[in-house]
Amino acid sequence: MSASVKTLVNQPYKYGFVTDIETDTIPRGLNEEVIRLISDKKQEPEFMLEFRLRAYRQWLKMTEPIWAHVNYPPINYQDIVYYSAPKQKKAKLNSLEEVDPTLLETFEKLGISLSEQKRLANVAVDAIFDSVSVATTFKEKLAEDGVIFCSISEALREHPELVKKYLGSVVPIGDNYFAALNSAVFSDGSFVYIPKGVKCPMELSTYFRINSGDTGQFERTLIVAEESSYVSYLEGCTAPMYDSNQLHAAVVELVALDNAEIKYSTVQNWYAGDENGKGGIYNFVTKRGLCQGVNSKISWTQVETGSAITWKYPSCVLIGDNSIGEFYSVALTNNRQQADTGTKMIHVGKNTRSTIISKGISAGKSSNSYRGLVKINPSAKGARNYSQCDSMLIGDNAQANTFPYIQVQNNTGKVEHEASTSKIGEDQLFLFAQRGISAEDAVSMMISGFCKDVFNQLPMEFAVEADKLLSLKLEGSVG
Amino acid sequence: MIIENSDLILSVKDLQTQVDGTPILKGVNLEVRAGEIHAIMGPNGSGKSTFSKVLAGHPAYSVTGGEVVFQGTNILEMEAEERARSGVFLAFQYPLEVPGVSNLDFLRVAYNSHRKAKGLPEVDTFDFDDLVMEKLEVVKMNSSFLERSVNEGFSGGEKKRNEILQMAILEPKLAILDETDSGLDIDALKIVSNGVNQLTNAENATIMITHYQRLLDYIVPDFVHVMAQGRIIKSGGKELALELESRGYDWVLEEALGVGV
Numbered sequence: 001m002s003a004s005v006k007t008l009v010n011q012p013y014k015y016g017f018v019t020d021i022e023t024d025t026i027p028r029g030l031n032e033e034v035i036r037l038i039s040d041k042k043q044e045p046e047f048m049l050e051f052r053l054r055a056y057r058q059w060l061k062m063t064e065p066i067w068a069h070v071n072y073p074p075i076n077y078q079d080i081v082y083y084s085a086p087k088q089k090k091a092k093l094n095s096l097e098e099v100d101p102t103l104l105e106t107f108e109k110l111g112i113s114l115s116e117q118k119r120l121a122n123v124a125v126d127a128i129f130d131s132v133s134v135a136t137t138f139k140e141k142l143a144e145d146g147v148i149f150c151s152i153s154e155a156l157r158e159h160p161e162l163v164k165k166y167l168g169s170v171v172p173i174g175d176n177y178f179a180a181l182n183s184a185v186f187s188d189g190s191f192v193y194i195p196k197g198v199k200c201p202m203e204l205s206t207y208f209r210i211n212s213g214d215t216g217q218f219e220r221t222l223i224v225a226e227e228s229s230y231v232s233y234l235e236g237c238t239a240p241m242y243d244s245n246q247l248h249a250a251v252v253e254l255v256a257l258d259n260a261e262i263k264y265s266t267v268q269n270w271y272a273g274d275e276n277g278k279g280g281i282y283n284f285v286t287k288r289g290l291c292q293g294v295n296s297k298i299s300w301t302q303v304e305t306g307s308a309i310t311w312k313y314p315s316c317v318l319i320g321d322n323s324i325g326e327f328y329s330v331a332l333t334n335n336r337q338q339a340d341t342g343t344k345m346i347h348v349g350k351n352t353r354s355t356i357i358s359k360g361i362s363a364g365k366s367s368n369s370y371r372g373l374v375k376i377n378p379s380a381k382g383a384r385n386y387s388q389c390d391s392m393l394i395g396d397n398a399q400a401n402t403f404p405y406i407q408v409q410n411n412t413g414k415v416e417h418e419a420s421t422s423k424i425g426e427d428q429l430f431l432f433a434q435r436g437i438s439a440e441d442a443v444s445m446m447i448s449g450f451c452k453d454v455f456n457q458l459p460m461e462f463a464v465e466a467d468k469l470l471s472l473k474l475e476g477s478v479g
Numbered sequence: 480m481i482i483e484n485s486d487l488i489l490s491v492k493d494l495q496t497q498v499d500g501t502p503i504l505k506g507v508n509l510e511v512r513a514g515e516i517h518a519i520m521g522p523n524g525s526g527k528s529t530f531s532k533v534l535a536g537h538p539a540y541s542v543t544g545g546e547v548v549f550q551g552t553n554i555l556e557m558e559a560e561e562r563a564r565s566g567v568f569l570a571f572q573y574p575l576e577v578p579g580v581s582n583l584d585f586l587r588v589a590y591n592s593h594r595k596a597k598g599l600p601e602v603d604t605f606d607f608d609d610l611v612m613e614k615l616e617v618v619k620m621n622s623s624f625l626e627r628s629v630n631e632g633f634s635g636g637e638k639k640r641n642e643i644l645q646m647a648i649l650e651p652k653l654a655i656l657d658e659t660d661s662g663l664d665i666d667a668l669k670i671v672s673n674g675v676n677q678l679t680n681a682e683n684a685t686i687m688i689t690h691y692q693r694l695l696d697y698i699v700p701d702f703v704h705v706m707a708q709g710r711i712i713k714s715g716g717k718e719l720a721l722e723l724e725s726r727g728y729d730w731v732l733e734e735a736l737g738v739g740v
Contacts, residue, residue, distance in 0.1 A: 437588055
């Protein structure tokens with residue numbers, strides 16, 4: 001036994017199955033006709049079609065960003081299917097009982113029961129399969145408190161004025177290449193509205209499932225928290241194993257008004273490709289929260305374990321005085337995965353505060369980059385930021401990079417940045433082994449310890465899941 | 480202590496090892512019986528630390544010849560963790576820091592891995608806390624060390640005391656102390672030595688690797704061996720250490736290998 005930490009080998013991806021279901025799929029390719037078709041299928045109001053077309057025309061003028069520390073062959077946007085939905089017997093479902101049992105089974109298999117009786121009593125779920133939302137649980141119960149939780153398609157039909165007011169207000173259509181594409185073709189996503197003074201009585205969550213092999217998934221999530229309200233929202237994602245890559249370009253917009261708080265958590269486990277980097281999801285996502293009101297707070301927590309490529313920077317724009325932005329992230333890459341992820345904290349209001357805790361774990365031959373911007377505007381008197389970016393390397397062939405950008409435009413701001421790099425290598429494992437602890441347990445203890453500050457931020461049930469997920473991803477990885 | 484006809488704990492015969500193709504150990508022979516304390520001394524680069532790591536099963540060293548029999552079993556085929564669970568303990572010369580893993584958790588998981596290997600039920604956190612509190616006394620450590628990450632931010636002396644705490648909890652059959660005295664001030668040296676002395680008994684054995692006679696004033700060896708150029712070239716009683724202290728190694732090398740330095 002000589003060379004020590006061997007190439008990491010993934011446990012088989014257990015969500016890699018494909019559901020055989022009849023779908024309503026439009027031809028490949030993208031043009032104005034396709035956009036009109038999508039809008040028509042979703043029976044959207046006229047303003048939405050205009051929004052899409054404006055975005056599309058903007059997108060045509062833009063070029064794909066190349067600054068991220070990732071490599072992939074050019075994407076042929078004309079080779080993607082922009083809408084694919086499982087065929088439902090009825091256009092509008094009145095209850096969960098009317099959902100195709102194959103779909104219910106699929107989510108059941110993923111550990112997401114859509115039967116309200118079986119669900120954790122305090123979590124409501126919106127389940128999205130390829131381009132459409134197939135079911136949303138606990139809608140009526142939430143409605144008693146005035147909380148709206150439904151698919152964005154439904155929101156466009158039932159609450160067009162709310163959607164119109166906020167959609168694109170945080171991430172404008174021309175914000176970036178992928179956001180523009182999403183604005184043009186997004187097919188579904190979740191909509192959450194918490195009325196003034198309401199503390200949402202349960203956790204809300206959306207589960208995204210990509211099923212089809214050549215369909216892009218473009219969801220749009222919009223969460224609005226009115227004055228003095230609170231909501232905790234969680235999203236989870238999985239996809240089948242295909243040799244080809246699927247594009248996932250989502251946009252998430254959060255709006256927090258005076259004294260409101262939004263807690264947004266993600267456990268991302270898209271298919272990551274095989275050990276040679278074949279297949280996997282391209283996860284190009286724009287997430288941004290607007291702390292519009294005074295004393296408002298937006299907190300992003302993400303556990304990123306999947307995707308062949310992750311390009312994602314959940315951000316906070318702190319407009320309201322005393323508002324707070326937080327970003328807690330664990331990004332794990334293994335094999336040939338590439339991640340370029342981080343956050344932007346834009347301080348505009350007085351005494352705004354932000355915290356960034358980023359933990360990157362790189363194993364195998366993967367590349368993991370933290371990229372973050374902290375910007376203190378001239379108006380942000382007394383603003384403060386604390387950033388901590390830690391990297392952990394497992395083995396000798398993985399890469400970790402940190403690209404922190406700091407722009408301070410007034411002299412009352414205070415910005416702190418700490419960074420560290422640690423390693424799980426032969427000597428660390430030998431220390432544990434010499435005390436009788438197996439390599440698997442050693443890695444799991446070191447990883448849990450490394451990620452503790454982030455996992456503590458997740459809702460409890462999901463913190464346990466996240467911990468297990470990371471161990472699973474690294475199981476059999478060291479020897 | 481030397482006990483007539485006590486059990487043979489460790490028998491090393493003609494042990495040879497390489498690192499990256501370079502021979503380091505070139506035929507080491509050593510026998511250690513229950514109750515005994517052995518000191519291995521020798522110039523820098525003689526193979527002392529390599530010997531301790533090879534006994535513990537560090538994967539970077541490949542064994543090219545010889546055998547290591549521990550309590551009747553050839554352990555060269557065993558993984559490091561199996562050797563540890565069967566009773567081989569190595570106190571590290573440079574204990575690594577493990578950020579994020581609390582000392583208490585580390586100790587408990589290690590202890591339970593040994594219990595499991597013996598077919599004993601694992602102990603829960605409450606029982607383990609009681610056990611640790613008692614063992615902290617051995618090295619005069621404060622319980623605040625338990626909440627901190629393993630060795631993180633510990634001083635040199637605290638790290639070495641933490642090694643002895645682990646030894647106290649795991650109760651090994653064979654303890655190998657790799658330059659446990661290096662980096663210790665005189666007070667810490669007394670605490671560490673005192674801890675080791677409390678843990679040695681007629682059932683177990685200790686191998687100390689050291690450069691200095693100083694340690695041997697506190698932990699008195701039954702045997703002293705001189706290692707040079709990958710072999711044990713001279714063995715004797717505790718008086719050999721005193722002689723080495725006053726005369727250096729040259730005369731031993733000359734005597735054994737016929738070379739002048």
